[in-house]
Structures are given as structure tokens and as C-alpha cells.
Amino acid sequence: MKNLTRRLPIVVAATLLLFSPFAQAVTDNFADIEAQVALQHDAGVQRLQEWIRLPSIAAEDLGFPEGPEHMVTLLQDVGFQHAVVVETDGKPGVFATLDAGAPRTLGVYFMYDVKQFDTTEWSSPPLEAALVEKEGLGMVIMGRGAVNQKGPEMAFLEAIRAIREAGRQLPVNLVLVAEGEEEIGSPHLGQIVNRPDVQAALAGTIGVIMPSASQGRDGIVTVSLGAKGVIEVQLTASGERWGRGPGKDVHSSLKAMIDSPSWHLIHALSTLVSADGNTITIDNYPQPLPVSEAERAMIAEAAKRKNEEQFKEALSTQRWIDDLAFEQALVRLVSQPTVNIEGLVGGYTGPGGKTVLPHKAQAKLDLRLVPDMTAKGALAALEAHLDKHGYGDIEVVMSGGYDPTSTPAEAELIQAQIAVLQAAEIDPIIWPRSAGSYPGYIFTGPPLLLASGHFGLGHGSGAHGPDEYFLIESYNPEVEGWDGAVMSYVQYFYELGKP
Amino acid sequence: MKNLTRRLPIVVAATLLLFSPFAQAVTDNFADIEAQVALQHDAGVQRLQEWIRLPSIAAEDLGFPEGPEHMVTLLQDVGFQHAVVVETDGKPGVFATLDAGAPRTLGVYFMYDVKQFDTTEWSSPPLEAALVEKEGLGMVIMGRGAVNQKGPEMAFLEAIRAIREAGRQLPVNLVLVAEGEEEIGSPHLGQIVNRPDVQAALAGTIGVIMPSASQGRDGIVTVSLGAKGVIEVQLTASGERWGRGPGKDVHSSLKAMIDSPSWHLIHALSTLVSADGNTITIDNYPQPLPVSEAERAMIAEAAKRKNEEQFKEALSTQRWIDDLAFEQALVRLVSQPTVNIEGLVGGYTGPGGKTVLPHKAQAKLDLRLVPDMTAKGALAALEAHLDKHGYGDIEVVMSGGYDPTSTPAEAELIQAQIAVLQAAEIDPIIWPRSAGSYPGYIFTGPPLLLASGHFGLGHGSGAHGPDEYFLIESYNPEVEGWDGAVMSYVQYFYELGKP
Numbered sequence A, B: 001m002k003n004l005t006r007r008l009p010i011v012v013a014a015t016l017l018l019f020s021p022f023a024q025a026v027t028d029n030f031a032d033i034e035a036q037v038a039l040q041h042d043a044g045v046q047r048l049q050e051w052i053r054l055p056s057i058a059a060e061d062l063g064f065p066e067g068p069e070h071m072v073t074l075l076q077d078v079g080f081q082h083a084v085v086v087e088t089d090g091k092p093g094v095f096a097t098l099d100a101g102a103p104r105t106l107g108v109y110f111m112y113d114v115k116q117f118d119t120t121e122w123s124s125p126p127l128e129a130a131l132v133e134k135e136g137l138g139m140v141i142m143g144r145g146a147v148n149q150k151g152p153e154m155a156f157l158e159a160i161r162a163i164r165e166a167g168r169q170l171p172v173n174l175v176l177v178a179e180g181e182e183e184i185g186s187p188h189l190g191q192i193v194n195r196p197d198v199q200a201a202l203a204g205t206i207g208v209i210m211p212s213a214s215q216g217r218d219g220i221v222t223v224s225l226g227a228k229g230v231i232e233v234q235l236t237a238s239g240e241r242w243g244r245g246p247g248k249d250v251h252s253s254l255k256a257m258i259d260s261p262s263w264h265l266i267h268a269l270s271t272l273v274s275a276d277g278n279t280i281t282i283d284n285y286p287q288p289l290p291v292s293e294a295e296r297a298m299i300a301e302a303a304k305r306k307n308e309e310q311f312k313e314a315l316s317t318q319r320w321i322d323d324l325a326f327e328q329a330l331v332r333l334v335s336q337p338t339v340n341i342e343g344l345v346g347g348y349t350g351p352g353g354k355t356v357l358p359h360k361a362q363a364k365l366d367l368r369l370v371p372d373m374t375a376k377g378a379l380a381a382l383e384a385h386l387d388k389h390g391y392g393d394i395e396v397v398m399s400g401g402y403d404p405t406s407t408p409a410e411a412e413l414i415q416a417q418i419a420v421l422q423a424a425e426i427d428p429i430i431w432p433r434s435a436g437s438y439p440g441y442i443f444t445g446p447p448l449l450l451a452s453g454h455f456g457l458g459h460g461s462g463a464h465g466p467d468e469y470f471l472i473e474s475y476n477p478e479v480e481g482w483d484g485a486v487m488s489y490v491q492y493f494y495e496l497g498k499p
Helices: A004-019 A031-039 A041-052 A066-077 A146-165 A189-193 A196-203 A252-256 A261-270 A293-305 A308-314 A326-335 A375-388 A412-423 A482-497 B004-019 B031-039 B041-052 B066-077 B146-165 B189-193 B196-203 B252-256 B261-270 B293-305 B308-314 B326-335 B375-388 B412-423 B482-497
Strands: A082-086 A093-098 A105-111 A130-134 A138-142 A173-179 A208-211 A222-224 A226-238 A338-347 A360-369 A395-402 A429-431 A434-437 A452-455 A469-474 B082-086 B093-098 B105-111 B130-134 B138-142 B173-179 B208-211 B222-224 B226-238 B338-347 B360-369 B395-402 B429-431 B434-437 B452-455 B469-474
Touching (some): A031 A041, A031 A146, A031 A482, A041 A066, A041 A146, A066 A082, A066 A093, A066 A173, A093 A189, A093 A196, A105 A146, A146 A208, A146 A469, A146 A482, A173 A189, A222 A412, A226 A375, A252 B338, A261 A338, A261 A360, A261 B261, A261 B338, A293 A326, A293 A429, A326 B252, A338 B252, A338 B261, A338 B360, A360 A375, A360 B338, A375 A395, A412 A452, A412 A482, A434 B252, A469 A482, B031 B041, B041 B146, B066 B146, B066 B173, B093 B189, B093 B196, B105 B146, B130 B469, B138 B146, B146 B208, B173 B189, B173 B196, B189 B196, B222 B412, B222 B452, B261 B338, B293 B326, B293 B429, B360 B375, B469 B482
Parallel strands (some): A105 A208, A208 A452, A222 A429, B105 B173, B105 B208, B226 B434
Antiparallel strands (some): A082 A093, A093 A173, A130 A138, A138 A469, A226 A395, A338 A360, B093 B173, B130 B138, B138 B469, B226 B360, B226 B395
């Protein structure tokens, strides 16, 4: 298998030769678009770098309103006739449409925000978006948002540009919504998507796609049929709310006569999961659906193809939960809800010790949800449990979250992906459900009931951690670089545009 | 009762008139020294301000070697003939002697280090040492170390200076040891005190005193007969040491197949104390001695004199542990060991959430000890308990600590305090044991077996917290300001110098 830009055109041309009723397609080998992609390569990479240098981080109130305004500019620049900032009670969204006069319309979901970062942890500054060499991989852009999600999104936009610059019409119309709060759990996405004009536009689409870098380091592509839901909650115990313990940090010697909100929190937390941390023990917690035979078959197939040792090494992990075999660990990954501690913070957090009895302690949790659990149901069970066990004073703030999402493998949005990949001689792993979360529920749930998924060749890693990157020039013919990623969207548009 | 500088001389003069065999003492009303104290008032306050502006913080490796060098200079300046920096494996100490040709020698314990601070929490910058008005109290110096312990220590030095400047000989010789690691649990104090030259010098003293501001806001003086011991420990759970969980922070969705060191820590902590956080449940933990009748009587007397409501208000606390009555809460304060959480820190600690599964989580604890518990015994029990319960992988680092200390009420060092106070018409609260800790064990334990205690009039508060202060000009005649604090040491020297 060779890089997409050098290989795909011929294969797809053959496909089109056989099936396309359009005169243009019969002779279409995309050579003109491929040439245009190569021509605009440097400028496109620069546009990505400029975007990374303008971070929008909702948790830190950084990069607003510059972020949504730049998003609008990027969309207008590739030909969206309508592109507007949409205000919400939180950070603004963007709504845009591109009418190509095509018979079919594709929905698109973008996020323009990025995760927080700690510059000291990076080997190249996260806002520099420098081109650096990554051993064994190639030249990458390193920066916050490189793969999550600006790199794939910019490649998607460059595909639209290349088609236009090649003198062609886009084979599908586009309806796009972008949000600036994905990294805090999309608390106001509903306020964007549920607007009558946005609903009406989305209702006419064949489904909603999010650009993503779906290739692993080994080039293998995973097509996910959904994603877990999630709620992020901060649990705070304090003397003020408890009515016990101090209302400010006091000298630690007073622990002998004053209660400790920190111990109150520790004991509350210890009731949420089993002693090994892995079985949820929240009373009346919503239960996951059993794993279906189809899901088990997909996971068994995937387990054979994924490299367990590489996976463990990438995660610096020696053992899976309960020392499970790889396939069983993957079943758990796909099917089980979680209660995870993201962070603990209370009292003195500097080097060594400090003799205080803190008045407040906080645990940051995320709870992943699988069908048919709901964000609302999980939160209600957590709150009821704390209340019942004597921890009703602990403040529970849900900072974001949403339900799980699923799309059937038969959906056109998925089948078109598989067709493009197979035409490129890539046999994708079909994966029942991403263990991570994205707010696809807003499209797959009522009233829209659309298909939703991710697509895009190319590779990147480091989302949410340091040294996040997106591959630009690939040393490995099995893994696409920038031009291959752009071309994958070109192929996808033409596949979806088929009558 | 009026301020000491305006009241004490007459009372003490009367005492001396009756009992002193010295010609000088017969006519001694300290008027000359008192005049000198007034004369050097501004310069003394300035010397304190300059000292506060030079913080030494062992936990942050800040202010070394400037701190010990300045300590030596301060001691030489008031007449210590011998004053040297003493190296240790940690921060240096200081050893100094002042030979006044007197028949008796007093040991003195100083700390030149101060607690960490967070400037943003202060109403006046902690290193500015500004003179600010505190409502209802008077003019105070606000700054880190103002009361803990530079203010009282500087007042002590100013007393020595005033006696010399008044043309007199100090009535006692002095042997002083200072350390720069008190705030991290005095891990190397033994290396200073156990030096042959220091041991020999201290062995010849009547006991070791530490200057302190012993007056409450209401002017009441507490004389403590000892202090709890303490160990400070940091407990760290990590994927690296556990062999389970990730070796670096990974995406939180992986919680479904990877163990969590944070949950491991939470469950380990939950085994250390009862569900209410107040009863230690560490297996085979050393037990406290029963409270003696003498101690109960002292506490009962103190409970009558302390103002519970003011105490609660100062601590922002509504209830004592188990809703105990004040006297029972004070019995607990004096007699019970504690396991306190100073701080929790793990994973993401910023605003909102961040979807990571952290590879590491830490709890910072302090464990207060009462007779006959030892620091060594408490640490060993904690480690054995963790090991037995399946948490042997959790790293336990003891950053400092020491045994409890006790001195009998009959000790001359204590009786001299009571005499000075009673002569000033102050009826002190005799307190069995401070709930806070200081390393008096190094003097009261073998081989020295000396008396040890704290003394000094004056008032301050905010040790370890923001807005720490030491009172300079008092609005309340019941509470001594700077000159009164200085004069209290003058009185104490003369009382101890009596043959």
C-alpha cells in the first residue's frame, strides 16, 4: 500500500468508470485535484499553523471572540456562502452552509476549541505549531489542537478548496455547525443545533460527519459506530456547606477537635467504586446493555489486528484491569461505564508538606456512559447515592456531558467510508463504540435521528496531553500525510455525492 | 491591668526589694532599661522588618545561605561572643553563646525559617512587613514570620540589647541554637544539637526556652508544659510503583481497561481513619496515655477562662468533633493523636475538568503524636498497615517530624515564667500540652533531659496562614505591644538570674 495521493486516484477512477453516470466522472482520475492539493500544500499547512496559534480554551476563557470569528473566516474562505457566529449562554458556536447545487447534503460537526496545556511539559511550544521530525513517523506539526481537531478539520477545508480551485463543483452541499466548548463537555451545543434554522438545515442532510485522523501509527483505520457518553463533575466538600470542619484553612493541630472536609470527601469517594477502583458501587446506578454478538465479533476481529504490546507501550501500561486478556480488556473498553478521577485538589499542593487543616477539598470525576444510560440518569443516581450515604452536603457541579451515541453500520455515512477505504485497499477495523466521547447524541438522538460518525485518513496523537501532533510528511507509505488526508475528504465527498 | 512597660517595674521592684541580696537589685526598678527599650523602639521594629524581608523557606530552598548568615549577624550584634553557622545534611543551623559572667546559663532555641506563603491571599504583601492598623488591636507588623517566630525572637534580642545599652550585665549567660528547617519538621536539628560542643554547652543550662507571643487577643497568657510530636508524610500512589495503571497521564476513556492509581490512593486513605474521619484505624497504632487527673483539672480550669464563641469564630468553625462540649473538645485537643490531610494533589488541578486518567496521586498528611508515642513508632505502624492492606506499593516519604515533649510544671523554667506573670498581675492558664508541635524532644529527651518551654508577652496570629501579624502598638492595656514584649524578656532574665 502506498500513500493515498500516489495510489488512490487510479483505484477510485476504476470504481467511477464502472458506476458513475456522469460524463465527467468517467474520465475522472482526480489528477487535477491531486495536482491542486500539491500546489496548495504549503499554504494549507500554514493556515493550520496560524489556526493553532490562536487557541480557544473555554475552561480558561481564552481566545474568545477571536476563535469563532476566525472559524467564520476560514469557512467563508473555502466558499461557505453563509457563515455566522451563533451566540449561546456559554461560548459562541458557528453555523454555516455551502450550497453547491448538488442533490445531496452532508452535515459537518466542527469544534474550534482546544484542550488546556502546560507549556513546561512540551518538547516544542504548544502554540508555536512548529514542523518537527518525529522519529520513524516523519515531519509533524506539533501544537495544541494539531490532531484534536484542527489538523483534520483544516484538511477537510483544504479538500473543499482544492475541488474549487481545480475548477469543479463540490459534489455535495454542506451544513456545518461548530462549537467552542467541546473540551468542557459541550454544555451549550443544544443551543446551537436546536435553533430552528440549524435544525431545518441539518434535517435535510444524510448525516453528520466530524473530520478526524483515523489512522494509527501502523496505518490501520478504525471506523467507530458510536461513542460513549460522559458527564464531568466536580465534587467539593467544604466546611461551609457541611456545617462541620473549618470555614477557612486552620492550623492542622486543630484536627484533634475540628472535623476535616478532606476526610469527608475521601470517605464519600470510597463509596463510589469497589476497593480495586473498577466496579461502580453507586446505588441504583444505570446498568449497561449486554454486549451483543455483533459487537463481540467486531471486537474479536479487532483484537487480532491490534498490536497489544504497542498499545501497552503507548499507554505506559503493563497490565489491563483484572489482568484481562487483550480481547476481554477491549470488550470492557467498549461496553463498560466508568467512574474516573481526573484530578484531586485540596489544601496545600506544593512541594513537601504544610501543616494546615484545609476547609475544602475537591475531586474532579468523569463518568463514561454506554447505551442506554443517560447523562441525566447518571447524575441523578450519583447525587441520590451521596445524599443517602450522608454526603448530601458535598457540592456536585456538572461542568459538561451528554448521552452516548450510536449509528448503525448500515448507514450510508458509514458505508461510504468503508467504500472509500476499501477502494484504497485499506481494510478498516469496524469498532462498536469509541471509549472516548463526542456529542453525536445531538444528531443521532431525537428529533434529528441522523447518522453520525468520524472520517479522515492521516495520523496524529497526544490529544489532551503534551506534544500533540498531526502528521504532515509521512515516512511510512501505510500512513497518510497532509496531502493524503486532504485527498481522503475529496474521495469521501465524491463517494457521498454519488446519486 | 495596664501595659507592662508602664506597670511591671513597680511590682517587680517591690519583689526585688524584699528578696534580692544584691545591692543593685534593691534599688532596681528597671526604669533605666525601660527607658532604653523606648529609645531603641523604632530601630528594633526596623530590625524586625528587615529580617522579615529576608525569608528562608526550606521547602522552597529560598533564602540560603543568607538566612543563617543574617542570624549570626543579629546575634553578634547584641553581644553573643561566639556565633557560627553549623552545617547539616539539610539547611544550616546556628550555634551561639553569650558569656555574661553570670552564675546561671539559659538555653535558647530559635528558628530562622518561615512557612511558605501565597502572596495573593494577603491584604498586605507578606515580605513588606508593613505597619498596618488592625481594628480593635492596634498597629501590627504584617508579614510572613511576624509571629512565627521572628517577632518574639527579635523582641528577645532587643531585651539583651537594652540591658547592655543601659550599662548593665545580662543576669544570665546564654547558649543558643537556631535551625532553618523548623517548618519542614526539623529533620536535621539533631545534627546541630548533638554536636559535642553544643551538647556540652546545653548540658550546663537550666533548660531551653523559645521566645513566643503567648498572649491571646484578650491578653490571657497560656503556659504550655509540652507539645505534641508530629510526623509529616507524603503518600504517593503511582502506576510506576504499583505495576498497575498507567505510567503517564492517559486519556480518561481508558479507565474502562486500565487501573487508576488515584482510586488506589483513595481506598488506601479510607482505611486510615473511621468514616467520620476522627478515629484512627491504623492497625497496631501506638495508643495515647490516658489523660491524668492533673491534666483534666488544668483543662477544666482553662475551659472556664477561654471564650468558646470567640475561639469558634476565629477558626470559622461551628461545631467541635462529635458535637462535644467545649471542655471535652479541649480534652481531645490536648490528649488525642490525629491523622490529618494537609493536601491532596493528583492529575488535573485547574479550573473545571480535564479528561485524563492520572498516573499519580498524592496525599500530604500530618500525624500528631502524644506521650508515649514516638515518630518512629507511628511511621512504622502506618507503613505496616498499608502493606498489610494491599497498599505496600504506595510510597511513604516522611519529610519531617519528631516525638512529643513534656516538661513538669515544677521545672524552674516554668516556675520563673509564672513568677514573672503573677508579678505582672497576670494569672496564666497552665496548659498540659500544646496541640501544635515543636522539637522540644531534642532537649527534654535523652541525653540532655532538660526542661523546655516557651515564653514571652505580646500577641500575634496568622501563623501558617495569610495576614500573619505581630502586635507593635496595642490599643488594649491587657495586651502587650512591642516594648512590653521586650520588657517581658528583661523580667524573665532577672527572675532566672536570681541566685
